[in-house]
Amino acid sequence: MTLSKNEPILSVKDLQVTFSDANGDLQVLNPLSFTVERQEFVGVLGPSGCGKSTLLRVLGGLLAPTDGEVLFRGEALQGPRRGVGFVFQNANLMPWRTVFANIALPLELQGAPDSEIAPRVHELIELVGLQGFADWLPRDLSGGMAQRVAIARALVHDPDVLLLDEPFGALDALTREQMGAELLRIAIDARGNARNGSRMERKTIIMVTHAIDEAVYLADRVLVLGPRPATIRLDVSVDLPRPREESLRYTPHFGALAQHLRVAIG
Amino acid sequence: MKDTQRVIFVIVSLLGMLLLWQLIVWTADLPAFVLPSPGNVARRFMQILEDGSLLRHLGVTLFEVLLGLSLGLILATLTGYLLAKSRPVERFLAPYIVASQSVPMVAVAPLLVIWLGPGLLSKVLIAALIVFFPVLINTIVGVRAVPEDLYALMRSLQATRWQILRHLEVPAAMPVFLGGLRVGATLAVIGAVVGEFVGADRGLGFLINVGRGMYDTALVFVAVFVLVALALALYGLVVALENHLLAWQRRETKDG
Ligand SMILES: Nc1ncnc2c1ncn2[C@@H]1O[C@H](COP(=O)(O)OP(=O)(O)OP(=O)(O)O)[C@@H](O)[C@H]1O
Ligand SMILES: [Mg+2]
Numbered sequence: 346m347t348l349s350k351n352e353p354i355l356s357v358k359d360l361q362v363t364f365s366d367a368n369g370d371l372q373v374l375n376p377l378s379f380t381v382e383r384q385e386f387v388g389v390l391g392p393s394g395c396g397k398s399t400l401l402r403v404l405g406g407l408l409a410p411t412d413g414e415v416l417f418r419g420e421a422l423q424g425p426r427r428g429v430g431f432v433f434q435n436a437n438l439m440p441w442r443t444v445f446a447n448i449a450l451p452l453e454l455q456g457a458p459d460s461e462i463a464p465r466v467h468e469l470i471e472l473v474g475l476q477g478f479a480d481w482l483p484r485d486l487s488g489g490m491a492q493r494v495a496i497a498r499a500l501v502h503d504p505d506v507l508l509l510d511e512p513f514g515a516l517d518a519l520t521r522e523q524m525g526a527e528l529l530r531i532a533i534d535a536r537g538n539a540r541n542g543s544r545m546e547r548k549t550i551i552m553v554t555h556a557i558d559e560a561v562y563l564a565d566r567v568l569v570l571g572p573r574p575a576t577i578r579l580d581v582s583v584d585l586p587r588p589r590e591e592s593l594r595y596t597p598h599f600g601a602l603a604q605h606l607r608v609a610i611g
Numbered sequence: 612m613k614d615t616q617r618v619i620f621v622i623v624s625l626l627g628m629l630l631l632w633q634l635i636v637w638t639a640d641l642p643a644f645v646l647p648s649p650g651n652v653a654r655r656f657m658q659i660l661e662d663g664s665l666l667r668h669l670g671v672t673l674f675e676v677l678l679g680l681s682l683g684l685i686l687a688t689l690t691g692y693l694l695a696k697s698r699p700v701e702r703f704l705a706p707y708i709v710a711s712q713s714v715p716m717v718a719v720a721p722l723l724v725i726w727l728g729p730g731l732l733s734k735v736l737i738a739a740l741i742v743f744f745p746v747l748i749n750t751i752v753g754v755r756a757v758p759e760d761l762y763a764l765m766r767s768l769q770a771t772r773w774q775i776l777r778h779l780e781v782p783a784a785m786p787v788f789l790g791g792l793r794v795g796a797t798l799a800v801i802g803a804v805v806g807e808f809v810g811a812d813r814g815l816g817f818l819i820n821v822g823r824g825m826y827d828t829a830l831v832f833v834a835v836f837v838l839v840a841l842a843l844a845l846y847g848l849v850v851a852l853e854n855h856l857l858a859w860q861r862r863e864t865k866d867g
Contacts, residue, residue, distance in 0.1 A: 405767055424769075431767040437760045441782045441859040450778070454768050482859050 352419060353380035354506065354549050355404060359413035362399055373399050375574040376413065383505075386533060386550045388560030388583075390610060391570030397553040398434070398510055400575070404551060405431055405508050430499030432512040436491035438483040444470065444494050445479040451502040469497040472531055489520040496528065503545065507532060509552040513559070521556070525563050526591070534588045557610075561602050562589060569609045579609040647829040652836075655829035669837055671814040672803055675731060676841070679738020680799040684792065687743045691750025692780075708747065716741050716802065720809045729810040738802030742795040749791025753784030786860060789853045796845040800838060815841075 362374040373396040381387050391397050402408040403415060406425040415422040430451075438447045448469055452462045470479055473493040483491055492512060499507060512528075513521040532548040554560050560567045561583055569579040583602060585593055593599055629649050635641075636648040643651055659665040694701045720737050727733040757780055765775045807816025815834045822830030854861070 402763070407763055407766055425767045427769065429767065431764065433760050433764065435760065437758075437764055439761065439779070439782070441785075451768050454765075454770050454774055454778070484859075 351382075353416075354383045354385075354418055355381040355551075356416045357404075357413070358416075360400075360403065360410050360415060361412035362396065362403060362408070363411045372574040374403075374410075375576045377575065377577060378413075379568060379577060379580065381549060381551060384547045384549055386552070386563060386565045388564030388567040389551065389553045389570065390555070390557060390560050390567060390606060391553075391575060392572050392610065393555070395570050395573045396575040397570060400570075401508050401510050401551065401553055405429055427502075428504045429506045429508060430502070430504040432492075432495050432499045432507065432509045434511045434514055436483070436488075436495040438491060438494055438498075440483050442483075443479065444475060444481050444483075444486070447483070447494055448497045448501050450498060455502060465501060466497075469501050472500075473497045473527070488516050489524060492516065492524060493527075496531070500531070500545070505546065505548055507548050507550045507552075509550065511553050511555060514555065521559065522562075525559055526589075529563060529587075529589060557603050557606050558594065558599075561585075561599060561606070562594060567606060569606060571611075579606070581605065644826040644828050647832060651829045652832045655827075656833045656836075659830070659833065665833070665837065668813055668815050668818050668834075669841070672800075672807070672816065672838075673841065675734040675803040675806070675814065676738060676799045676845070678731075678735045679802055680742055680796060680845075682735060683739035683742030683795065683799065684746055686739065687746035687791075687795075688750050688788075691747045692754060694747070695751045695754035708744075712744055717805055720805050724806065724810040729812065733809075734803050734806035734811065734814070737806040738799045741798045741802035741805075745794040745798065746788075746791040749787050750784065753787035753791075754780055756787065757783040786853075786857055789849065789856065793846060793849045793853070796849050797842045800842040800845065804838060 357380070358378050359376045360374055360378070361372075361376050364371045364373060377400070389397055389400065399408065403410050404422075406417075406422050406429070417426055439450070442450070445466055448466045449462050452465065457465075467479070470476060473496055475490065475493055475497070478486070478490065483494070486494065492515075496512070499509075513524050516524060532545070532550060534547075552560075552563065562585075564583055567579075567581045567583060568577055569581070570576070571578045581602070585599065585602075633649055636646055639646070647655075656665070690704070694704060716737060719740070720733075723736055724733045727736065761779055761783065762775070765779050770778070803814070804816035804819075807814040808820060811817045815838050818834040819831050822828065822834065
């Protein structure tokens with residue numbers, strides 16, 4: 346596949362999604378168009394029920410658009426692709442699998458040999474800070490730990506695109522901030538893990554969230570969707586330096602960006 | 612600690628029942644063909660155990676139960692999966708399945724014996740038919756209850772149909788399915804015995820018929836106790852299987 350460095354990794358043209366059932370048609374996504382660059386972190390904000398999850402499912406190839414086209418690396422998207430990691434709104438772990446086995450799932454499905462799976466999974470466990478919990482079952486994990494497992498699972502097969510659907514939505518404010526910072530450390534700053542120095546290439550991330558400050562703190566760019574049927578109301582670049590420091594949250598510029606988005610959401 | 616306590620309770624209550632039974636025999640002064648004493652029953656038990664006939668009949672019934680249970684299980688699981696996954700199949704089959712449930716199996720048993728003869732086949736089929744429904748329902752409920760989000764996860768990982776079955780649907784449906792199996796295992800015993808009542812020349816149900824015909828009530832008691840033991844053993848096996856397969860679900864509660 347020939348792909349120049351500057352070609353967008355995802356490009357969405359006139360995307361439209363309509364759900365039809367016995368009660369008639371529900372238009373969820375109005376024609377939507379945007380592109381996502383390689384290694385860009387795009388935050389998606391929008392009112393509840395406007396179609397954010399639907400958009401993410403289309404981008405992940407889980408749902409076929411009613412109209413319009415989605416190009417992934419320049420090719421029309423047909424079904425889920427390798428190289429995409431999904432994190433769902435709830436941790437979505439398999440309750441019968443241990444932490445280790447949950448994280449190993451993507452590799453198992455790809456048919457990787459056990460000798461490859463074990464070291465890779467332990468590397469991820471360490472990366473998300475769950476050393477010592479490999480044999481735990483999901484029922485014994487806190488919400489934050491479960492979400493770490495979900496993130497490790499999305500990263501284990503080293504995808505270069507991450508689709509995150511309100512990954513920290515169910516967490517308390519403090520844990521959410523902490524998890525956001527860790528996400529940046531792992532997937533964007535690629536500083537790796539201090540302990541074993543593992544590094545990954547910087548990811549392309551599309552993350553749905555309902556928290557404005559989270560979007561500003563994490564993303565390079567924020568899309569604001571309007572109420573259903575959703576259109577793009579606002580497409581804002583977040584020109585804050587990386588790596589993002591915690592103190593950025595309290596600068597006037599951060600406040601102004603958040604304010605701008607707040608007004609756009611209405 | 613808790614376990615030994617429970618065992619002691621069971622032993623004490625069993626001994627109590629035996630004592631009560633013996634007391635009734637003594638005080639009511641009933642003839643042995645109405646109510647044999649525990650001693651009578653125990654002697655009869657030893658007798659047919661020693662001449663080998665008990666084990667022979669038990670073996671026959673056990674064989675029928677196991678075949679019937681397996682057949683019912685296989686048919687119910689396959690049908691249940693199809694019904695759970697396909698609306699058209701469900702619409703097509705559901706009326707028959709529901710209707711078949713209002714037919715009492717005991718009433719159908721004579722027909723099956725007439726059609727299939729008094730041999731093994733009719734017993735196996737009756738057992739299988741009785742097992743079928745609860746396992747079918749639990750398979751459907753189990754498969755329908757698999758979380759939509761986990762399907763989405765599997766699809767996002769490009770899992771094949773077979774991988775989805777093996778890594779998602781089977782483990783997710785297992786708790787409800789085993790609940791059906793637990794009921795089915797004891798029902799299979801009932802099915803086989805009903806078949807033997809209707810027409811057979813061997814098996815524990817046949818033994819009960821013989822005992823009744825000859826007013827050998829002690830023999831009836833022996834056969835009933837052995838049947839209870841058989842049903843309990845099967846039930847225990849399923850529970851052991853559950854403990855093994857569903858360890859992830861078991862909560863270790865501090866107070867037992
Ligand atoms: N498979 C479906 N069939 C029919 N309607 C659907 C389906 N999936 C979603 N919808 C509807 O489409 C609309 C958008 O749903 P979606 O989940 O994308 O919204 P959302 O922006 O993610 O909402 P939230 O903020 O609550 O997560 C909702 O009204 C929902 O009821
Ligand atoms: Mg949503």
